[in-house]
Amino acid sequence: MTLPYKPLTREQMAWRAAQDLPEGAFVNLGIGIPTLTASYVPDDREVIFHSENGVLGLGHKPEPGMEDENLIDAGKNYTTLITGGCYVHHADAFVMIRGGHLDVSLLGAFEVSESGDLANWTTEDPAFPPGVGGAMDLAVGAREIRVIMEHTSKKGEPRIVRHCSLPLTAAGCVKRIYTNLAVIDVTPRGLFVVEMVDGMTLEQLQALTEPKLQLAGEWQALAPPVAKAA
Numbered sequence: 001m002t003l004p005y006k007p008l009t010r011e012q013m014a015w016r017a018a019q020d021l022p023e024g025a026f027v028n029l030g031i032g033i034p035t036l037t038a039s040y041v042p043d044d045r046e047v048i049f050h051s052e053n054g055v056l057g058l059g060h061k062p063e064p065g066m067e068d069e070n071l072i073d074a075g076k077n078y079t080t081l082i083t084g085g086c087y088v089h090h091a092d093a094f095v096m097i098r099g100g101h102l103d104v105s106l107l108g109a110f111e112v113s114e115s116g117d118l119a120n121w122t123t124e125d126p127a128f129p130p131g132v133g134g135a136m137d138l139a140v141g142a143r144e145i146r147v148i149m150e151h152t153s154k155k156g157e158p159r160i161v162r163h164c165s166l167p168l169t170a171a172g173c174v175k176r177i178y179t180n181l182a183v184i185d186v187t188p189r190g191l192f193v194v195e196m197v198d199g200m201t202l203e204q205l206q207a208l209t210e211p212k213l214q215l216a217g218e219w220q221a222l223a224p225p226v227a228k229a230a
Contacts, residue, residue: 005199007151007180012224015040016195017106017148017178021047025103026096028138029058030120031075031131032108033148036061038079048082050102052134054093057085074133097134097141105142107135109149109174111164114211116174116186118145119166139170151179152208160184160191161210181205183222190214195222 008016014036021027021041028050029035038049039060049058051073058073059080067078081087088096096102109120118139122130139145153159160177177184182205183195192214196205198221206213 005181005197005204008197008222008224011036013148013178013180015224016183016222017146020176021045021104023047026050026101028052028097028102028105028142029073030105030107030135030138031133034106034108035073035075035077037106050093050096052093052097052138054088054090055079055081055085056088056096057082059085094134094137097137100141100143102138102142104144104146105138106146106148107138109147109159111159111161111166112147112149112174112177112186113164114160114162114186114191116172117164118147118169118174119164120169122167124166135169139173144175145173146176146178147174148178151181158208158210181208184213185216192216193219195220197222
């Protein structure tokens with residue numbers, strides 16, 4: 001069946017999240033889709049990216065053939081370093097997190113609840129070992145947590161739920177969710193849809209989301225540029 005709307009690609013999701021990062025912000029990039037974000041910040045905006053494995057001043061993905069085997073992000077992908085960027089000890093990277101020096105952390109997730117609870121460190125599947133990493137530190141150390149994830153699981157089940165069924169990383173920490181279908185704000189008054197992909201209706205999005213959704217007063221269609229290689 002042909003859908004009346006087109007879900008975003010991983011690169012387009014990263015592009016959308018990048019557009020909201022403010023000038024001068026210090027931003028941590030979690031494993032998965034968030035690591036793509038550094039390649040999509042507008043050229044006229046300075047954002048300082050942090051990686052928990054010990055990089056401050058993370059740059060875009062390197063051009064083919066220009067990879068540095070000693071420079072990787074938290075997901076073990078090759079990356080670059082901006083002018084003025086630096087390597088730091090792993091412990092110092094966590095001092096930055098725990099000391100409250102990060103403005104935003106972009107994290108992946110398995111589930112997010114309607115109250116902003118985050119579950120992103122284990123699926124409890126014995127075939128996939130859990131990976132806590134720095135997620136718990138980031139969830140309480142960064143000033144704002146934003147999540148980038150697919151709207152549904154591979155089985156088509158909602159990942160935005162009333163109550164998380166998986167073990168929590170942290171409670172009530174998520175403020176904004178970017179999915180391949182929408183941008184949703186988590187507020188004390190519930191979940192508000194800020195943007196939806198072109199051609200999608202609130203009813204269609206609701207059918208893929210467990211908790212009740214509300215349409216933001218100034219919502220708009222989510223229309224990213226044509227995907228490019230990140």
